[in-house]
Amino acid sequence: MNVAHKKGFVAFFLTLIIVSVVILVIIFFKPNTNDPLEVIGIIMSSILGVLSLFFVIKEYRRARNIEEGQFIFNLNQAFIGSEDLKDIYIKIYLESKDPSLKLIGEKDITKIVSYLTFLETFWTMYTRGIISIKMIDDLFANRFFLMITNPRVQSLKLVREYSVYQNVRELEYVWRQYRLKNNLKNLYEENSLNKAIAIKVAQDKFFENKANEPYTFQRLSTKHLDQIIALQNEVILGLENEALLLKTPKDTFEEIIRNESNISLGVFMDDVLIAYCFFTFPKVKESKTYQKRFLLPWLHRRNMYFKVVVVQEQHRNRGIQSAFLKAAKEYASYYKIKRIIATVHPDNKISCKVFEKSQFSLIKTTPVHNNTIRNIYEYKLKKYIRAS
Structure with a gap:
């Protein structure tokens, strides 16, 4: 207006x-x-x-607006008055423009901690009703999201010590929800802190008792599309019953990866993709398709769909799928997801056992497209409690 x-x-x-x-x-x-x-x-x-x-x-209201303006002005002065904060901000800004730059390193740990402490005060003030996200969004959104989505900051502090920075994680969730609700751009969603932590959780889960396994977990991008298709084709060719894995077109994989809300997770050995999975969030128009296909009236944006998991034959039974499911639960718990839904062919006994062991409940066995059937599994999150 x-x-x-x-x-x-x-x-x-x-x-x-x-x-x-x-x-x-x-x-x-x-x-x-x-x-x-x-x-x-x-x-x-x-x-x-x-x-x-x-x-x-x-x-x-005029007096209150003046007070709020003065408060935000003082916050900004505190930020620009700190040489440490300014130095880190300049570095993360330059790295965002050119990812090949490596300006941030171990030498910056103290400054990074100071910056993160400054951001944590936002969460404290927010929970006490002193500020709202609306008050700080215009001036501080870019400074906040640039920092928490910087890969080096994540690896040095935020992901490595994610249990220490719960306030930053909470603030990311609340802030992203505010911007989504107000039709504002969701900044740097592809490097979301909570996505990075989900990958860390999967990796930690996998390496609990397998310290010497030569695997690396990482987020998939469009540059991995050829490897994804090659692995899918290899796995399908090795199946006695091809109906166990429905073939996904390349353009569908690309659409999933480009949707910043989804998580595309891969496992590599010597830079070769040996496993992948996707966590997706149906759009409103997509929900009707899912409802018709799986007869699930409750599959909507508040639910997460464990779309597909593919593991190369010689790397199966090593806990990779369990690690993926652990990551899905961690991510869902932070985004108030009501349920995680998965579909598995009844003859895929190993995968079915993994879901059941991971506390997924079998809802029904139902026909889907291409004259195949699927078990529908559901994992309900307990009151959306966030993981500690």
């Missing part, structure tokens, strides 16, 4: 209130006099009372 429209709306609203007051005085209060001047006086007194209240509220 522009300024002219806003002023017109206020004038109209004020006129409406005044007319309403006049009508209420005449109908309900019925002045005990036949003197027109006295009636007019009573009405004018009522109108003046309403106007006084209006201007008191307006003055209060």
Whole structure:
């Protein structure tokens, strides 16, 4: 709403209130006099009372806006007055423009901690009702998301010590939800802190008892599409029953990867992809397709779909799928997902056992497209409690 429209709306609203007051005085209060001047006086007194209240509220809001503006100004002064914060911000900004730059390293740990401590105060003030996300979004959104999505900052502190930085994780969730709700760009979603932590959780889960395994877990991008297709084709060729794995077109994989809300996770050995999985979030229009296909009326944006998991034959039974599921639970717990849904062919006994061992419940076995059937598994998150 522009300024002219806003002023017109206020004038109209004020006129409406005044007319309403006049009508209420005449109908309900019925002045005990036949003197027109006295009636007019009573009405004018009522109108003046309403106007006084209006201007008191307006003055209060003006004073509050001034206070908020001064508060944000002081926060900004504290930021730009710190050489450590400015130095780190310049480095992460330059790295965001040219990822090949390696400006941040171990030598910057102290400055990184100072920057993160500054960001954590936002969460403290937010939870105490001192500030709102709206107050800080314009000035600090870029400074916040640039920092927490920087891969080197993540590897040095935020992901390595993710249990220490719960406040930053909480703030990322709340802030992203605010921007989503207000149709604002979700900044640097592809490097979301919580996605990076989900990968870390998968890796930690896998290496609990396998310290010497030569695997690396990482986020997939469009540059991996050829490897994804090659692995899919290899696995399908090795199946006695091809219906165990529904073939996914390359353009579908690309669409999933490019959707920044989804998680595309791969496992590599010597730079060769040996396993992958995707966690996806159906759009509203997609939900109807899923509902029709799987007869799941509750599959919508508050649910996460464990779309597919593929592991090269010689690397199966080593806990890779369990690690993927652990990552899915961690990510879902931080984004208030109600359920994680997965579909598995009933003859895929190993995969079915992994889901059941991971506390997924079998909902039904149902036909899907291409005349195949699938077990529908569901994992309900307990009251959306976030992982500690």
